Amino acid sequence: MIEPVALLALAVAVPLLASGIILGTDRWPRVRDTLVVSGAVALLGVAWALFLAFRDGARPRLELTEPLPGLALALELEALGVLLTLVAGTLYAVTAVYAVGYMRANGEPRQGPFHAWFALALAATMGIALSANLFALFLFYEVLTLATWPLVAHHGDEKARKGGRTYLTVLLTSSVGLFLFALIWTWQAAGTLAFTPGGILAGQVEGLSLALLLALYLFGVGKAAVMPVHRWLPAAMVAPTPVSALLHAVAVVKAGVFTLLKIVVYIFGAEWLLSQPSASWGVYVAAFTVVAASVVALRQDDLKRRLAYSTVSQLGYVVMAALVLVPISLVGAALHIAAHAVGKITLFFAAGAIHTAAHKTRVSELGGIGWRMPWTLGAFAVASLSLVGVPPTVGFLSKWYMLLGAWEAALWTVLAVLTVSTLLNTAYFLPIVHAAFFRKEGPVHGEAPHHGEAPAMVVAPLVLTAALTVVLFLFPGLPLTLARAMAGMTS
Amino acid sequence: MTAHLPILPVILPLIAAALCLLLPWARAAWLLAGATTWAVFALAAALIHRVLDQGSLVYALGGWPAPWGIEYRVDALNALVLLVVTGIGAVVMLYARRSVEREVPRSRIPLFYVAYLLALAGLLGITLTGDAFNLFVFLEISSLASYILIAQGPDRRSLTAAFRYLVMGTIGATFILMGVGFLYMVTGTLNLYDLAARLDGVEANRTVRAGFAFLTVGLSLKLALFPLHLWLPNAYAFAPNVVSAFLAATATKVALYALVRFLFTVFGAQDVFQNVPLGTVFLALALAAVFSGSFVAIFQDELKRMLAYSSVAQIGYMVLGLSFASVTGLTATVVHLFNHALMKGALFLAVGCLAYRIGATRMEAIAGLGHRMPWTFGAFAVAGVSLIGLPPTAGFISKWYLVSGALELGWWPVAVLILLASLLALVYIGRVLEAAYFRKPSVAEELQAEAPVALLAPTWLLAGANLYFGLDTRLSAGVAGEAARALLGGPG
Numbered sequence: 001m002i003e004p005v006a007l008l009a010l011a012v013a014v015p016l017l018a019s020g021i022i023l024g025t026d027r028w029p030r031v032r033d034t035l036v037v038s039g040a041v042a043l044l045g046v047a048w049a050l051f052l053a054f055r056d057g058a059r060p061r062l063e064l065t066e067p068l069p070g071l072a073l074a075l076e077l078e079a080l081g082v083l084l085t086l087v088a089g090t091l092y093a094v095t096a097v098y099a100v101g102y103m104r105a106n107g108e109p110r111q112g113p114f115h116a117w118f119a120l121a122l123a124a125t126m127g128i129a130l131s132a133n134l135f136a137l138f139l140f141y142e143v144l145t146l147a148t149w150p151l152v153a154h155h156g157d158e159k160a161r162k163g164g165r166t167y168l169t170v171l172l173t174s175s176v177g178l179f180l181f182a183l184i185w186t187w188q189a190a191g192t193l194a195f196t197p198g199g200i201l202a203g204q205v206e207g208l209s210l211a212l213l214l215a216l217y218l219f220g221v222g223k224a225a226v227m228p229v230h231r232w233l234p235a236a237m238v239a240p241t242p243v244s245a246l247l248h249a250v251a252v253v254k255a256g257v258f259t260l261l262k263i264v265v266y267i268f269g270a271e272w273l274l275s276q277p278s279a280s281w282g283v284y285v286a287a288f289t290v291v292a293a294s295v296v297a298l299r300q301d302d303l304k305r306r307l308a309y310s311t312v313s314q315l316g317y318v319v320m321a322a323l324v325l326v327p328i329s330l331v332g333a334a335l336h337i338a339a340h341a342v343g344k345i346t347l348f349f350a351a352g353a354i355h356t357a358a359h360k361t362r363v364s365e366l367g368g369i370g371w372r373m374p375w376t377l378g379a380f381a382v383a384s385l386s387l388v389g390v391p392p393t394v395g396f397l398s399k400w401y402m403l404l405g406a407w408e409a410a411l412w413t414v415l416a417v418l419t420v421s422t423l424l425n426t427a428y429f430l431p432i433v434h435a436a437f438f439r440k441e442g443p444v445h446g447e448a449p450h451h452g453e454a455p456a457m458v459v460a461p462l463v464l465t466a467a468l469t470v471v472l473f474l475f476p477g478l479p480l481t482l483a484r485a486m487a488g489m490t491s
Numbered sequence: 492m493t494a495h496l497p498i499l500p501v502i503l504p505l506i507a508a509a510l511c512l513l514l515p516w517a518r519a520a521w522l523l524a525g526a527t528t529w530a531v532f533a534l535a536a537a538l539i540h541r542v543l544d545q546g547s548l549v550y551a552l553g554g555w556p557a558p559w560g561i562e563y564r565v566d567a568l569n570a571l572v573l574l575v576v577t578g579i580g581a582v583v584m585l586y587a588r589r590s591v592e593r594e595v596p597r598s599r600i601p602l603f604y605v606a607y608l609l610a611l612a613g614l615l616g617i618t619l620t621g622d623a624f625n626l627f628v629f630l631e632i633s634s635l636a637s638y639i640l641i642a643q644g645p646d647r648r649s650l651t652a653a654f655r656y657l658v659m660g661t662i663g664a665t666f667i668l669m670g671v672g673f674l675y676m677v678t679g680t681l682n683l684y685d686l687a688a689r690l691d692g693v694e695a696n697r698t699v700r701a702g703f704a705f706l707t708v709g710l711s712l713k714l715a716l717f718p719l720h721l722w723l724p725n726a727y728a729f730a731p732n733v734v735s736a737f738l739a740a741t742a743t744k745v746a747l748y749a750l751v752r753f754l755f756t757v758f759g760a761q762d763v764f765q766n767v768p769l770g771t772v773f774l775a776l777a778l779a780a781v782f783s784g785s786f787v788a789i790f791q792d793e794l795k796r797m798l799a800y801s802s803v804a805q806i807g808y809m810v811l812g813l814s815f816a817s818v819t820g821l822t823a824t825v826v827h828l829f830n831h832a833l834m835k836g837a838l839f840l841a842v843g844c845l846a847y848r849i850g851a852t853r854m855e856a857i858a859g860l861g862h863r864m865p866w867t868f869g870a871f872a873v874a875g876v877s878l879i880g881l882p883p884t885a886g887f888i889s890k891w892y893l894v895s896g897a898l899e900l901g902w903w904p905v906a907v908l909i910l911l912a913s914l915l916a917l918v919y920i921g922r923v924l925e926a927a928y929f930r931k932p933s934v935a936e937e938l939q940a941e942a943p944v945a946l947l948a949p950t951w952l953l954a955g956a957n958l959y960f961g962l963d964t965r966l967s968a969g970v971a972g973e974a975a976r977a978l979l980g981g982p983g
Contacts, residue, residue, distance in 0.1 A: 065962045067888060067968075068891060069968075142883075143883065153928070153929045156928075156929040161925060165921070168917075172879075173914055176880070176881070180890075181894070181906065184895055184898055185898065188895070
């Protein structure tokens, strides 16, 4: 058994080392691809061991260095962090298999650096998940932005460059201009940045200042894609599909909402925010994002873009639920991080499988494709239902908790938004499923008219993640325990 | 021997310069210059260790006691500057052999190293001396040597650049000399610490004010504070790559050190920032430097010019910290002095690798080269991220102190401007990286390979230092904080 403290270090070190080794073995693609997968599996092992240690009551803390007086680069085990570690670790293991299959099947260039950046991004995500204070989190947050830029601009054509530019500009502008500013402000006001149950700002910042600080965080954590700081997300869809899948359904965006949730719970303190009427506006900004992004998603014909706007809307759920502030709603927010991750990654995997097998990227081209690729589109249907919130999928559970929270807080607007957006989700997902199975195939143009499923390495992962949405509905104990621990609700 | 520690860093390069003049072989001259620089670096390390351990060291030159003889005094501030200058020199010397052989005619190489050693001796002299006139003399030594170094650039435009620098530099030096003269007229002393003590007793009359003004303007010219920076871009752009890296990382820093020394040790913060509105003036000029330098850098198509304009902006940050006149602000200045040397040194060395391989440093030439020269552009990326000021690099530490300093005073618009300005750095660094990594290479460059290890190793040494000092700041921020507290604690 490895010491819990060592596990903390390993969670960041394993993907970091894997990144270097992948780059070093680039000359032998078979060796390299084996290492990509085994590195991911090793990380999953570490994540699982961290969860077991957490369950046994271990709360290890690891201090690496102290770059600024009082501000240490430290890692610590905490409930929500364990949840993100598990989500990212599990889905990375699946994605690694998918990514190897996808990159090979599509003959992508520069696969070595691609997988290396990918692993580095995971190292940063693990760092974010396990940070003991907001300073360390910010550090890993910026590393994540920089490590994913090469992935977004991977193709190197004009479109990819433009997408990469938007991605980098929006994320860095928001984080340096607003997030960092808020960070230093918090540091000066509270004299600490440690994640503390109950928050550190109670009694320190209030009234108008509090509203301003909340705005700085809400729009500064650009990865959470609260409108109008969401532009980077659709722009990043130029990336190869495995990137969109993991980074823009799991690691990057989840890092964003995770950060906001951490800030609400451990920096502001949910109770302090609840007691301050000046902070009540945030929930409406998130609510607007939920509805507006869904409406935009309705009108996208490009499948990946539709999924991107759906992500913006789903992230809005998490932020909104976090800002409802009552404990049960916080549980819903944490749960939705896991629920959306599993569902959305399936959808992106499916989009990639369709691209690989049929070279189709538009919703309007998908007529009848379900009969050619039954596994892929079947999984797509299950994941869609989860995102809409239909039982027996995990999406239903998170939505249930959010509804309970809104009810308890007596926020009728939020209740209405949850209802309306469920309808909108249905309206942009189900037509795809309907067309795939019940509409005639359009006239065939281009190559590969008689395609079947994509390669097994591409299809197996997405079936697995689709199954996971149902499994998590039936056995929600694990994420639920962690979410309740974070919200301070002892079960 | 150890008693003479404070003077040795000046004496060694001076003697080596004379010896180097006698050497007819390029390789031997390089070896001598390199060995000297490394020896001086070791001395600097020993000195800073001592100073941190035992407090300031005082050394009377020739055994003549202070007010009459020349005094050398080493405290936390100049020990740190000494370490920066010699450290950069040591790394640059590792790099110099291949690079200089490529850019300077073989027959002139020994003379090149003579000029380098003189420049080094001059810079170290300014840093260590406690005597105003001695400081002026070393300033001239280092300036004259740098004019020669810049003029060695492979492009003929380096001559006009060096001449322009000479004209501006001479004006600056003259101003400084006049300032020193005025102060001498009032107080009858040239020792910096003696001056500080005697100025305290003197009523601020016009002569003191004029001396103060001459000194400030003269030093601002040497450190290239906007709008006195016009000599800098061409000088850095056309100098040999080794010289650009060395001067960009050291020369302006030493001038800044001299300014800090005069303002805080001699005149005292009280006098400078309360009786004279220098804080406001510096604040305005520094912000103008930051924004104008960054904006112009965005539109440069030649990498060295781009980096040179970026230097103007970065100097702005350092002066901005000064204008706060607080411990945090001054710490930011000194930390950034340290960190900027690392980042700009690494960037210029990386561009030097590029020039060594493809003979060009223009934006068009680097398209797609990121994949062919991964180490060169990797170093550029790391140092670039540091320049933008993102964690986990040294640049972030500078930015943190600077923004904290502004917020501490309640100057939040200034804090916002600082953060906005770092986004401008993102634009010009991002342009380069985007072109190098995500543009299709032109056909002519198909066969380019990576730069030789002899160039890459020193480049990565500095790039790695950017990462290291982003995480372990005991040496940079720790000593800077100590220096800042000492400077604001009162004269002497």
